[in-house]
Every structure is written in structure tokens, then in C-alpha cells.
Amino acid sequence: MELPDVQLEGTQDSSKRICIIGAGPAGLAALKIILDTPQYQSGAWVPIAYEARDQVGGVWLPAATTAEGPPFSPLYDSLTTNLPHPVMAYKSLSFPPETAVFPPAHVVETYLKSYTQKFSLSPHIQLNTSVETVERSNDGRWKVKLSSNEVEEFDFLIVCNGHYRVPRYPELPGLESWMATNHAMHSAWYRRPTHEYGDKVLIIGAGPSGLDISSEMAEYGVIIIHSIRGHGSQDLGNIKRRGSVIQLKDNGEVLFEDGTVEEGVSFCIVATGYETAFPFLPDPDIIRNALPPSIPPIPEALYNSTFHVFPLAKHIFPLGYKNPNIAFLGLLVRVVPFPLLEAQARATVHVFANPSALDSTREAVDIMSRYSDLSFELGSEDPLLIAHAWHRFVEHEQFDYRDQLYEFADASTQQGTIGIGGRIVVPDWEKKMYDAKIVLRKFWVHLEKEGSADEWVRDVGKGGMHEWIELLERMLSKAESSDSGESSKGESLDEDRSKL
Structure with missing residues (x-):
């Protein structure tokens, strides 16, 4: 992705600070994309991610169970992905050659640490530091109290705390x-x-x-x-x-x-499942922990129903904020999370740099349209039913959404816009293999049971992504022409591993 030929002047005194809450998959994606911007490279933006634990990885980092409260991660010992990793990976980094097509959790944990290392994210991450409370100052900036009792002020806030901590x-x-x-x-x-x-x-x-x-x-x-x-x-x-x-x-x-x-x-x-929760946002003027009323009209306040956050422009930005300086990443379910998070991060930095890019009228129309469509599909306008379905994407809706985010955030097509140029379009093979994930996983389990899985991935990926695509095509063809995948542990895993 090319950056526009724009020179920005930034000093430590004039730079704007960005707080990222969490260094799991969403926080890492947000931090990586920020470092790609001309604003960061000129010193105009200074990001920092706060992570409560001693390592990055979020839900993919194992956590011991205690009687004191829910563990930091619900990761169980045998968990493997139920998406093939060529589909699952961030678009900016593939899994290593010869990786199991459906890798165990510890491989994903290592992958996230490799992502952190490759893009030099560690200097911008403060480990063993949790965000206790966030308040909004009269000037619209964010006052962040940390577990160290320090209070820091930020111009922008990106919420990436994950949603697998509060059991439902x-x-x-x-x-x-x-x-x-x-x-x-x-x-x-x-x-x-x-x-x-x-x-x-x-x-x-x-x-x-x-x-x-x-x-x-x-x-x-x-x-x-x-x-x-x-x-x-x-x-x-x-x-x-x-x-x-x-x-x-x-x-x-x-x-x-x-x-x-x-x-x-x-x-x-x-x-x-788990509740969507933001314990560090206690102020109801920022977000109200309640089910929003039926629409129209669209409420000016922001609501957390524990099933969805509403109303958000593009499922990211509070619609009622005149100055969009807060973003919520990773709320969507039944999606391929890692590449979608990078797309959401691209949209986030684009809006932070160009607030006028977010057309509140058009976003309100989109929200009304989705509300109407869901009401029709559900046969009800019950706010609770709609809350359940709001962030749940079906079929190829997630891929259209990703394409739209990259188109929206492409600075190279917008005169006078400062940001990242270029876009990533979801390729047809990715959609095809996502649709075939159950068949592929059954076949992979069969290969593991018969002891031939390692042979299938030997040297694959050393020559580039096309080798993984060819492997998936061969797996799918073989699986569809045999009964080898008919019985396996994953016979009904019809959701991606965005939800544990």
C-alpha cells in the first residue's frame, strides 16, 4: 500500500495521542495500521496500547482458572481453529510455511507474537497495565486512569478489549x-x-x-x-x-x-457465550448499559445491550458524536476476524484523520435500513431480537463489508485527504474456502487421524500464498470426491472461531 506524497510536520508538543485498550488481535491490528499512516511517520500521532496481561495475544493467550473471577481467556487445551489459516490470517502477514491448515491455539498465539515483532509493535505496548476508567473531558479528549494510578490524556480512543471475559x-x-x-x-x-x-x-x-x-x-x-x-x-x-x-x-x-x-x-x-462489556466506561453519558429503544428515531445516546453496541456508524463509530474520536473494533460475529480487524482499523485511522469523511446522514440511513431488514427477516421489531442479530453477519455480508471499508478508507482516491492509499479486495478463493470450511476441516481431521497431514503441507507456503490456495483446492476436491470426512470432532462447527 502506497502512502500519498504528503509532508506533515509534527512535534512532540503538537502531536495527538491515541490510546488503544487491549493488545489482542484487534489492538495489534489497530496499532499496526496506525504505524502505517503518514501521521505516525511524521510524529503527528503517538499511539500506545495498554494490555492488562504480561504478553500480547488476547483470547489466544492461555489463562489459568481461579476462583476469584472469570479467567482472562476461555481457551481450552484442545482448541484448534475451524477456519483454514490462509483465510484466517491478517492480510499483511501469512502463517509460516508448513503450518497445519487448521492449527492449534498455541500456533495462533505464536503467530500473533510474530505479527507484533514483524511490525515493531512492542515499543508501543505497555504490558501489565489495565485501563481502570475512561472519562471524557470538557474539551472532548479522553482521560484514562491506569492500574498504576497514573492518569493520561488522549485525543483518540480505540476500544479493543475483546468480548470473552464476562460469561453469559x-x-x-x-x-x-x-x-x-x-x-x-x-x-x-x-x-x-x-x-x-x-x-x-x-x-x-x-x-x-x-x-x-x-x-x-x-x-x-x-x-x-x-x-x-x-x-x-x-x-x-x-x-x-x-x-x-x-x-x-x-x-x-x-x-x-x-x-x-x-x-x-x-x-x-x-x-x-459472553456479554459485551466495557467496565472501564462507567459514565452513562459515554455509553449506557441498557437495551436501546426501538427506532425510529435513532437515539443520540450510545447503548450497550450486552449483545450489541448501538447506534454505531459502520459498526465502529458512535453515531451521535460530532467529533468521531472513539472507535470500537471487533464487535462483529460470524466473521473472519483478523483481516476484518485490519480493515476496521484502516477505516478508523481514516476517520480520525478526516472527520468529515464520515457522513452521519448516510450512516443513519444505513442503520435504519439494517434495522428494517432485520425486523423483516426476524418477523419482529423486538429490540432484544434485533440486538442479538445486529452484529451477526450472514453469508458473504462480511466480505462486502470489508471491501466497503477499504474503499471508504482509500486516501489515494480522495482529493486533499491525508492517510493510507490503496485497498485490499477480498478474493474469490477466500470466499470459496470460507464457504467450504466445514468440509475442509473434516478432511483435515481425517488426514491427522491417518497420519498424513504433515505430508500434505510439506514445503507448502515457501513459494508464496498461491501454494496455500492450490493446497486448499486439492483438499476440497479430494474431500468432495470421497467420504473420508464424514465423521469428525468438528462435524457441526458452522461458526468461525471468533466466538469461543
């Missing part, structure tokens, strides 16, 4: 009693299968975590009762799939919505 619990009669007696926990604390949970375990939730944990514990010899909303009764070996749970009884009985009862359940793992 269902409203389920009996759950509180089971948890109080150590017979239930959220999947955030799960790390590996063990008979400490007993021989008959109930798992609630059909996201990637619920599916992975059910399969893993069943292979360990535990009888699994897997509760999936809207699912009928189905027995598959050690796994008994059932519908929604309506009550947990103290005697180990579990009552389901169809009236069936399972007896002798020894433990319950709740894999029902």
Missing part, C-alpha cells in the same frame, strides 16, 4: 443452586475432560465451545446430555442431544421443554 448465563431455574454446590460452571473455566465432573454431564449451548466440549468429553468416556435449542431427542453414542432445558432439579434430574427428564446428571457446563 441463561435464566434457568435451578442453575444458581447447582453452581452454589459446585455442580455447574460456565465453559469459560473448562480446560480439558476429566472424571471430576462425574460420568453424566449436561452441556448447554451449541456454539463452537459447546460442540467441542461435548465431543471431547464423549471421547473420554463420559455420557453427554447436549442441550441444543430447537433440537429434538437424538442419541449418538455417548452423546444424547436434547432440546432446551427448563429446570435443573436438586436431585440431579434435568427437565427439558418436551417434558422428558434425564436422571443422575452429575454436572452442568453452561456454554452460552
Whole structure:
């Protein structure tokens, strides 16, 4: 990507400061893109990322479980990606040659550290430092109080704290009693299968975590009762799939919505996701922790429903801010997160440098249009249903969104604009392989089981990205012409690993 031929003058006194909260995948992407800008290169912008932990990586950095509160990451020992890494990677850095097509979590952790090193991000990251509170000054700047008790002021704020820290619990009669007696926990604390949970375990939730944990514990010899909303009764070996749970009884009985009862359940793992939370933003004048009202009209205040943040222009910028100097990255789900985060970061620095580029009227129309479309698709204008669906992209919507962000942020096409020129268009092969992710993952698991996976990736990637694309094409062709991928641990992993 070429930078426009613009000379900027910057001094330490006149430079604007950018605070990034978090050094996980979103914070690293934001920092990398900032360093690409002519504003940073001239000294006009000075970024710093605050990371509460002692290393970068966010959700991909393992965390010990404690009784004091939710762990920093819900990463369990066996987790692997369910996206092929050529699709999953940042556009600015591929995974190393010969990497497993669906790598385990520790490989992704190493990849994020390599990203940090390659783009010299470490000097701009302050580890072991959490952001305690953020307030807005009368002049619109951000007053940031750190865990060190220092207070720093910034011109811009980029929120990249991730959303896998605050467990979401269902409203389920009996759950509180089971948890109080150590017979239930959220999947955030799960790390590996063990008979400490007993021989008959109930798992609630059909996201990637619920599916992975059910399969893993069943292979360990535990009888699994897997509760999936809207699912009928189905027995598959050690796994008994059932519908929604309506009550947990103290005697180990579990009552389901169809009236069936399972007896002798020894433990319950709740894999029902996480809440969007910003504990460092307590001021309701910045964001209100409540469900927003139905629209129209679009509210001027910003709301966090714990399912979505609303209203945001481009799912990033608070619509009601006349001076858009805050951005929320990584709120979208069912997307390929890493490359999308770089695209969101490009849009962020473009708006910070050129506030007039954000057309609030057009953004309001886009929000109204999405609200109307979702209401029609859901058959309801219930704000809670819309909140659930708001940041959830379907089919190729995420790829259109990425293309639009790069087009919007392309400084080379906008006269008088200072910023990064050029854009990245999502290629057709990436869309094709994303659509085929389940088939590809089944086939890869088959290759690992038969011991030939290493041979398939031998020397692949040493000659460039085209070798990975050719490999994925060969895998897909082979998988579609055989039955080798019919049974595997990942048979129903239909979401990307943006949601654990």
C-alpha cells in the first residue's frame, strides 16, 4: 500500500495521542495500521496500547482458572481453529510455511507474537497495565486512569478489549443452586475432560465451545446430555442431544421443554457465550448499559445491550458524536476476524484523520435500513431480537463489508485527504474456502487421524500464498470426491472461531 506524497510536520508538543485498550488481535491490528499512516511517520500521532496481561495475544493467550473471577481467556487445551489459516490470517502477514491448515491455539498465539515483532509493535505496548476508567473531558479528549494510578490524556480512543471475559448465563431455574454446590460452571473455566465432573454431564449451548466440549468429553468416556435449542431427542453414542432445558432439579434430574427428564446428571457446563462489556466506561453519558429503544428515531445516546453496541456508524463509530474520536473494533460475529480487524482499523485511522469523511446522514440511513431488514427477516421489531442479530453477519455480508471499508478508507482516491492509499479486495478463493470450511476441516481431521497431514503441507507456503490456495483446492476436491470426512470432532462447527 502506497502512502500519498504528503509532508506533515509534527512535534512532540503538537502531536495527538491515541490510546488503544487491549493488545489482542484487534489492538495489534489497530496499532499496526496506525504505524502505517503518514501521521505516525511524521510524529503527528503517538499511539500506545495498554494490555492488562504480561504478553500480547488476547483470547489466544492461555489463562489459568481461579476462583476469584472469570479467567482472562476461555481457551481450552484442545482448541484448534475451524477456519483454514490462509483465510484466517491478517492480510499483511501469512502463517509460516508448513503450518497445519487448521492449527492449534498455541500456533495462533505464536503467530500473533510474530505479527507484533514483524511490525515493531512492542515499543508501543505497555504490558501489565489495565485501563481502570475512561472519562471524557470538557474539551472532548479522553482521560484514562491506569492500574498504576497514573492518569493520561488522549485525543483518540480505540476500544479493543475483546468480548470473552464476562460469561453469559441463561435464566434457568435451578442453575444458581447447582453452581452454589459446585455442580455447574460456565465453559469459560473448562480446560480439558476429566472424571471430576462425574460420568453424566449436561452441556448447554451449541456454539463452537459447546460442540467441542461435548465431543471431547464423549471421547473420554463420559455420557453427554447436549442441550441444543430447537433440537429434538437424538442419541449418538455417548452423546444424547436434547432440546432446551427448563429446570435443573436438586436431585440431579434435568427437565427439558418436551417434558422428558434425564436422571443422575452429575454436572452442568453452561456454554452460552459472553456479554459485551466495557467496565472501564462507567459514565452513562459515554455509553449506557441498557437495551436501546426501538427506532425510529435513532437515539443520540450510545447503548450497550450486552449483545450489541448501538447506534454505531459502520459498526465502529458512535453515531451521535460530532467529533468521531472513539472507535470500537471487533464487535462483529460470524466473521473472519483478523483481516476484518485490519480493515476496521484502516477505516478508523481514516476517520480520525478526516472527520468529515464520515457522513452521519448516510450512516443513519444505513442503520435504519439494517434495522428494517432485520425486523423483516426476524418477523419482529423486538429490540432484544434485533440486538442479538445486529452484529451477526450472514453469508458473504462480511466480505462486502470489508471491501466497503477499504474503499471508504482509500486516501489515494480522495482529493486533499491525508492517510493510507490503496485497498485490499477480498478474493474469490477466500470466499470459496470460507464457504467450504466445514468440509475442509473434516478432511483435515481425517488426514491427522491417518497420519498424513504433515505430508500434505510439506514445503507448502515457501513459494508464496498461491501454494496455500492450490493446497486448499486439492483438499476440497479430494474431500468432495470421497467420504473420508464424514465423521469428525468438528462435524457441526458452522461458526468461525471468533466466538469461543
